[in-house]
Amino acid sequence: MLVCGRFLCAFFALFFISFGSANSRVFRRFSTAQSMATYPTIYVDQSGYGNFSTIQSAIDSIPSNNGNWICVSVRAGEYREQVRIPMDKPYIYIKGDGKRKTSVIWGSHGSIATSPTFISQADNTIVKSISFRNSFNNPPTNYNPIRTAVATMISGDKSAFYRCGFYGFQDTLWDVQGKHYFKLCTIEGAVDFIFGSGQSIYERCTISVIARALDGLAGFITAQGRSTPEETNGFVFKDCSVIGTGLTYLGRPWREYARVIFYNSYLSDVVLPLGWNAWGNFAGREYQLTFAEHDCYGIGSSTSNRVKWEANLSQDTLSWLTNIKFIDDDGWISRQPVEELKDDLTDLETMVEPVIDKTIQSKGT
Ligand SMILES: *[C@@H]1O[C@H](CO)[C@@H](O)[C@H](O)[C@H]1NC(C)=O
Numbered sequence: 001m002l003v004c005g006r007f008l009c010a011f012f013a014l015f016f017i018s019f020g021s022a023n024s025r026v027f028r029r030f031s032t033a034q035s036m037a038t039y040p041t042i043y044v045d046q047s048g049y050g051n052f053s054t055i056q057s058a059i060d061s062i063p064s065n066n067g068n069w070i071c072v073s074v075r076a077g078e079y080r081e082q083v084r085i086p087m088d089k090p091y092i093y094i095k096g097d098g099k100r101k102t103s104v105i106w107g108s109h110g111s112i113a114t115s116p117t118f119i120s121q122a123d124n125t126i127v128k129s130i131s132f133r134n135s136f137n138n139p140p141t142n143y144n145p146i147r148t149a150v151a152t153m154i155s156g157d158k159s160a161f162y163r164c165g166f167y168g169f170q171d172t173l174w175d176v177q178g179k180h181y182f183k184l185c186t187i188e189g190a191v192d193f194i195f196g197s198g199q200s201i202y203e204r205c206t207i208s209v210i211a212r213a214l215d216g217l218a219g220f221i222t223a224q225g226r227s228t229p230e231e232t233n234g235f236v237f238k239d240c241s242v243i244g245t246g247l248t249y250l251g252r253p254w255r256e257y258a259r260v261i262f263y264n265s266y267l268s269d270v271v272l273p274l275g276w277n278a279w280g281n282f283a284g285r286e287y288q289l290t291f292a293e294h295d296c297y298g299i300g301s302s303t304s305n306r307v308k309w310e311a312n313l314s315q316d317t318l319s320w321l322t323n324i325k326f327i328d329d330d331g332w333i334s335r336q337p338v339e340e341l342k343d344d345l346t347d348l349e350t351m352v353e354p355v356i357d358k359t360i361q362s363k364g365t
């Protein structure tokens with residue numbers, strides 16, 4: 001059945017095409033205006049086309065007690081600086097151009113307090129699409145002795161990290177304290193490389209183990225620091241992927257009530273059959289620890305030879321720990337003005353073949 005003449009059909013088609021595209025243009029302009037209205041942006045660009053050429057100078061330009069979201073947009077490049085968001089500057093959103101395009105690199109070592117390439121001390125912080133490397137032992141091909149060399153230290157509350165990279169060797173990510181959310185991030189290292197007393201969910205992250213540089217010694221992914229049964233902190237790895245070279249334990253306790261859960265995660269053969277280690281001074285008190293794995297898969301996930309004291313969580317405890325409410329009781333994550341994240345796969349990192357091996361310093365307990 002003919003609903004219109006040829007001429008009329010063409011007319012309507014044209015009308016709809018032009019209406020449709022005008023409409024989408026209007027919509028696009030509208031949504032850009034919306035997101036621009038959400039926060040002002042300061043641009044950091046090494047080639048001189050931004051407001052600042054270093055990230056720290058952009059942060060320094062933001063007044064103390066900042067009360068509204070402000071974005072520091074960091075154009076692609078390798079920024080050779082130590083960066084710190086001080087405690088009195090909340091609501092800063094640092095946005096790179098991609099974790100392989102925008103990176104901050106520094107190579108200090110020795111102290112967990114002064115070596116971090118990036119220090120985030122303020123509450124209400126967002127960091128997206130940028131990587132932080134401590135180059136002292138990463139990549140581990142520079143023949144430096146293995147030392148504490150932190151890539152990032154996070155001590156503020158309500159801080160979220162999307163598509164970030166954290167690269168180090170020993171003590172890469174100091175998740176000090178506060179509620180933190182890591183999504184689609186890569187954390188790389190070999191010894192205690194995710195440590196501290198943060199209350200954190202790591203979701204769909206790649207845990208990249210470079211323990212081959214330990215020359216036969218095993219590494220440790222986590223060294224969690226919960227020190228009493230009342231403390232609410234703990235590290236939850238949800239839908240993550242543990243890959244890499246060498247051998248590693250999933251963790252050892254930094255403090256006596258350490259709590260670490262691997263949930264629905266892929267564990268490759270880098271994970272040792274024993275799974276966990278009680279570190280010297282906690283032997284005999286392993287019952288205080290909460291180290292658990294539930295619904296993991298991959299060669300490294302076989303629990304038949306695990307330490308006998310691995311925790312078996314009840315369904316209620318497991319649901320509580322793996323729900324976003326564990327860190328997001330008041331809805332702070334959904335109130336942050338971060339754009340919609342594309343829901344594609346975590347990218348796997350290219351493994352570097354490590355060469356060196358030296359003694360491992362303990363950071364003490
Ligand atoms: C950043 O630079 C742009 C372009 O020069 C300028 O319009 C804007 O006001 C600057 N912003 C700040 C915070 O200096």
Ligand SMILES: *[C@@H]1O[C@H](CO)[C@@H](O)[C@H](O)[C@H]1NC(C)=O
Nearest residue numbers: 303304310311312313314315
């Ligand atoms: C863990 O506990 C559940 C019951 O809550 C039990 O069915 C399961 O076999 C236990 N797993 C291990 C490894 O002990």
